[in-house]
Amino acid sequence: MRDSPINSIKIIGYYIGKVIIVLSFIQIIPILTSIIYREWNIVINFVTSMSIALIIGSLLVIACKTTTKRKISWSNGMIIAAFSWFSGMLLCAVPYYLSGNYKSYLDSCFDVMSGFTTTGLVLIQNLDHVYNGINMWRHMLTYLGGQGMIVLALTFLVKSTSG
Numbered sequence: 001m002r003d004s005p006i007n008s009i010k011i012i013g014y015y016i017g018k019v020i021i022v023l024s025f026i027q028i029i030p031i032l033t034s035i036i037y038r039e040w041n042i043v044i045n046f047v048t049s050m051s052i053a054l055i056i057g058s059l060l061v062i063a064c065k066t067t068t069k070r071k072i073s074w075s076n077g078m079i080i081a082a083f084s085w086f087s088g089m090l091l092c093a094v095p096y097y098l099s100g101n102y103k104s105y106l107d108s109c110f111d112v113m114s115g116f117t118t119t120g121l122v123l124i125q126n127l128d129h130v131y132n133g134i135n136m137w138r139h140m141l142t143y144l145g146g147q148g149m150i151v152l153a154l155t156f157l158v159k160s161t162s163g
Helices: 005-026 030-036 040-065 074-092 093-097 105-116 132-147 147-155
Strands: none
Touching: 005 030, 005 040, 005 074, 005 105, 030 040, 030 093, 030 132, 040 093, 040 132, 040 147, 093 105, 093 132, 093 147
8 A cells, every 4th residue: 555645745754854853962962072171152053053953853743743654665765864864964064164164054064974974075174273062073973974874863763664
């Protein structure tokens, strides 16, 4: 039995929202790092970024909530993965851009995607004088990318799938 297109969109939106919420909570680690090193302006940048991601993720989860059982098909899973990478890149680049260590928002997005794909390419300006919170965020993104962000997120968020 095939899902209706509206139900598929709701399933996709629901799980993308869940991934975005997880990505927002991961920003607690660089926030704590910035607090330890007393980098208050970076704390504000991460709190702003975390708030934006949490609001967007929560809105997606609430708007796409359905009463039907959520069964993810392969095509839904591929769409969830693609849009999670894209939305994660856009939202995780916010603290980079606000830090002032990047020439443009596009450079920040490139650096985030470089972390998610673990390629190691960096467009950061003045690397020797980067805030510790931003440096922790760079390492966290590379760690998440190396662990397979989407695979881990779907493993923990979807209890009904196997394999």
